[in-house]
Amino acid sequence: MTIAPWLWDSLIGPFAEFAFMRRALVATLALSLSAAPLGVFLTLRRMSLLGDALSHAVLPGVAVGFLLFGLSLPAMALGGVVAGLLVAGIAGLVSRATNLKEDASLAALYLVALAIGVALISRQGSQLDLLHILFGSALGVDAAGLLLVAGVASLSLLLLAAGYRGLVLETFDPVYLSAAGGRGWVWQQGFLMLVVLNLVAGFQTLGTLMAVGLMMLPAVSARLWHEHLSAQLVNASVQAMLASLAGLLLSYHLDTPSGPTIIGCAGVLYALSLLLSPGGWLPKLLKRPHRVA
Numbered sequence: 001m002t003i004a005p006w007l008w009d010s011l012i013g014p015f016a017e018f019a020f021m022r023r024a025l026v027a028t029l030a031l032s033l034s035a036a037p038l039g040v041f042l043t044l045r046r047m048s049l050l051g052d053a054l055s056h057a058v059l060p061g062v063a064v065g066f067l068l069f070g071l072s073l074p075a076m077a078l079g080g081v082v083a084g085l086l087v088a089g090i091a092g093l094v095s096r097a098t099n100l101k102e103d104a105s106l107a108a109l110y111l112v113a114l115a116i117g118v119a120l121i122s123r124q125g126s127q128l129d130l131l132h133i134l135f136g137s138a139l140g141v142d143a144a145g146l147l148l149v150a151g152v153a154s155l156s157l158l159l160l161a162a163g164y165r166g167l168v169l170e171t172f173d174p175v176y177l178s179a180a181g182g183r184g185w186v187w188q189q190g191f192l193m194l195v196v197l198n199l200v201a202g203f204q205t206l207g208t209l210m211a212v213g214l215m216m217l218p219a220v221s222a223r224l225w226h227e228h229l230s231a232q233l234v235n236a237s238v239q240a241m242l243a244s245l246a247g248l249l250l251s252y253h254l255d256t257p258s259g260p261t262i263i264g265c266a267g268v269l270y271a272l273s274l275l276l277s278p279g280g281w282l283p284k285l286l287k288r289p290h291r292v293a
Contacts (some may be wrong), residue, residue: 006019011063022136024248027149027205028262031214032240035155035198037233039219041191044171044229048216054112054192055199055212057087059117062133062200062208067124073144077200080208084196087113117208136207138248138258145204152201156194167191168229206259213263214240221270224277239269 014021042051061083065075088111094105120132131138139151160167170187195215202211220237222232247262252260274280 010253011249020139020141020235021248021252023141023143023146024205024258025083025245027141027146028138028244028248029241030150030153031198031202031205032218032244033216033237034153034160035202035211036159036218036236036240038114038191038195039215039217039237040157040222040232041167041171042195043219043223048220050106050192051195051199051212051215053106054084054088054196055203055208056110056114056117058084058196058200059133059208060113060120061086062203063117063120066133067120068172071132073142073148073204076203077148080200080203081196081283083113084199085193086193088196095117118181134207134209135257136203136210136259138203138224138262139251141205148203148204152197156198159190159194163187163190181209200270206262210263211260213266214243217263217266217270218243221266221273221277222274224273240266243269 011171015025016126039048039051053253058080061081062076062078063079064083065072065077067078070073079198087106091106091109094109118134147233166187170191198215199208199211205211206214218236221239222235225235243266244262246266248258249258250265251258251261275282277283
């Protein structure tokens with residue numbers, strides 16, 4: 001059985017012919033497997049905006065790594081991890097020492113961090129450097145970037161599997177976990193570290209501004225389709241992978257930026273979920289009782 005030429009040229013040819021497309025596909029699929037489930041837990045913990053705040057918070061660390069070592073992925077990744085964890089820690093300290101809640105302190109800190117990061121990169125780098133760091137380039141992922149994403153994804157999946165029961169308990173019933181002798185803050189800080197690591201891994205492919213999109217949009221969509229946590233986790237990863245595949249193909253054929261195109265595809269899946277899912281608009285409209293004249 002042969003494949004139609006147009007189908008090959010549209011869907012398979014770009015990945016078969018170009019190594020950079022294969023690297024981009026593997027990187028985004030790996031990120032989809034690890035980041036999307038974390039987004040599900042963020043939504044369940046009512047911390048959806050935390051991912052957005054941390055994605056901006058890593059920028060100063062990435063900028064410092066860029067200033068000291070240029071476009072060195074290990075240096076920028078290490079700087080991003082340090083900056084993200086530092087901002088999260090400072091936000092927690094501010095909420096404990098003042099009347100501000102943690103979300104308010106995070107909002108203030110991530111805006112300051114974003115401004116500092118952009119200023120640092122703009123001062124020493126070119127406009128192209130700034131755009132690359134802010135919006136990423138999945139089609140420009142090299143071997144080092146692929147290893148970073150694959151390593152973070154593998155570590156995240158292993159840690160999620162090992163700590164799944166504790167994380168679920170801390171998410172749904174932290175009081176019981178504390179009464180049973182569990183240390184809730186350990187689970188929370190470990191979870192935040194995984195979020196930061198995945199955001200840092202994503203900045204190479206999607207940029208610091210777009211990395212959170214692949215984490216949160218599929219997760220929010222998955223909650224519209226399923227009530228069970230396990231189904232939400234699988235659905236979120238599948239949607240993220242579909243968005244990655246479609247986004248890369250559209251980026252290749254239409255010559256558009258890969259990161260925003262991938263997130264745009266995730267947005268389309270979210271819109272379809274809002275319309276068609278069991279928790280969406282259309283099924284609820286059809287279930288409404290019709291008045292008899």
